[in-house]
Amino acid sequence: MSLIVVGTVAFDAIETPFGKTDKIIGGAATYASLAASYFTTDIKLVSVVGDDFPRDTIKDLNRRGIGTEGLQVRDGEKSFFWKGRYHEDMNSRDTLDTQLNVLADFDPVLPESYQACEFLMLGNLSPQVQQTVMDRIEKRPRLVVMDTMNFWMESAWDELMKAIARVDVLAINDAEARQLTNEYSLVKAAQKILQMGPKYLVIKKGEHGALLFHDEQVFFAPALPLEDVFDPTGAGDTFAGGFIGYLARTKDVSFENMKRGIIYGSAMASFCVEKFGTERMLNLEQEEVEERVQEFIDLVQFDITLV
């Protein structure tokens, strides 16, 4: 079932306690679409890059079944660039440089072939752009998942509220959920966010796992305990891509199936952090994915029969 992924396709420069990189391929939509490509091959990207972006990378995406008709390549302009440094805990980071470049005036044009999409992943972008994408899809998708970040809460609150009100699933991290609601308790934050419009809320807690809220229900999935986390960049986007990719493959948007999606998303994220950048996400075997999911089952399953 077709899935549109909207978000950044970009360059990152990353420092972690394990090393640092020059400009490498990054971007929320890159990670999300790569993760989703292990579940469905009908993925359509909406993004913009400059002519500095390597054609080989676009071919890599195409080879994984990711359509790039909606990926604008702007001549004479430069791609979005982010540079950051992670602290030892890998859960916090400093932004060292942000160059919007082509993203500054991004107009998300949707090719005609994108119109029949049933699943829509709105990666972190300005809430105006996120709304424009929803406006331009004539028939509302079955499921819209949206990410955002603190920057938009501070600079575009009203537009952000309008965007959030229109989506089915908001998928943000714990700090963002707290900032969005001014509640420290994630349970209270979730109650407030579910009043803003979304029927489902995913709170990503990095190495501490993820929570899924819906009505009075809550589901928790841990992150896989790993010997080393080399680079958390893109882990949240990879998680979201695995989540919506799994839902698109199974064509089932029930709470029970979303739980499975959370597990598959967590499994994909656990691969992402094992190498710098997108390296690990380009060449996974299906068997590795299944083995990783089995590790999650083993990690949390227990057998208690209450009488």
Place this chain on the structure above:
Amino acid sequence: MSLIVVGTVAFDAIETPFGKTDKIIGGAATYASLAASYFTTDIKLVSVVGDDFPRDTIKDLNRRGIGTEGLQVRDGEKSFFWKGRYHEDMNSRDTLDTQLNVLADFDPVLPESYQACEFLMLGNLSPQVQQTVMDRIEKRPRLVVMDTMNFWMESAWDELMKAIARVDVLAINDAEARQLTNEYSLVKAAQKILQMGPKYLVIKKGEHGALLFHDEQVFFAPALPLEDVFDPTGAGDTFAGGFIGYLARTKDVSFENMKRGIIYGSAMASFCVEKFGTERMLNLEQEEVEERVQEFIDLVQFDITLV
């Protein structure tokens, strides 16, 4: 099956973002034995208090099946006192005052009636005292669980290593596991700790749950997402008491049963933090405990069938 709980019985004064208390009842052995008392009624306390400690509290413990023959009451002396302030995240705290008082020269005397114990919980105390207790039990218990803290790593390393080498389960928090091994990765820390002697390692991560390691196996249980955490004091001890209490009740020290113990321990800890001090732990109904365990099942259970 009989369980000895060794540790502090004390006064605490606590500040959290929700309020502050004067001197209230606290202590690792108080919390651990109260939690265990919901699973087994054959519990024997080893500790020391001054004559400032309320007799009514001792009667409360007795009413819950906790034997206090091994609780020394020292005339003319004062009980151990700790004062602390929690930060907003409730996962970190500052110690404002520590008065060792009767604990300064505590000699853990074991009454003869304690000799047949099969389960031993060594709450956080000096590793010399922890070893003395093990020395004085003639027949080694079936299972010894030990807690410790950073203070002993800094002041009594060699004795700590000797104590750790003799126990079956070490149950410490994430910061302590990192300090004990100089490894940031909890997976690597666990590998090192399992080389120190214990066959099982429990790493308590507060609101982020708990991990159980054994050989190559790992199990994770989340903390219950709560609307409010009023006071985390004693949550780790309550967790450990619920864990060993469940094992003592079921007389089964297999890895599979320890997983269940982790869930029951987590359930007990989720009650502990709902009120200041020991208040919530004194009058739980068995039914509440079972309902809480059901919430944990609902929180983490999912259904994925891999082919």
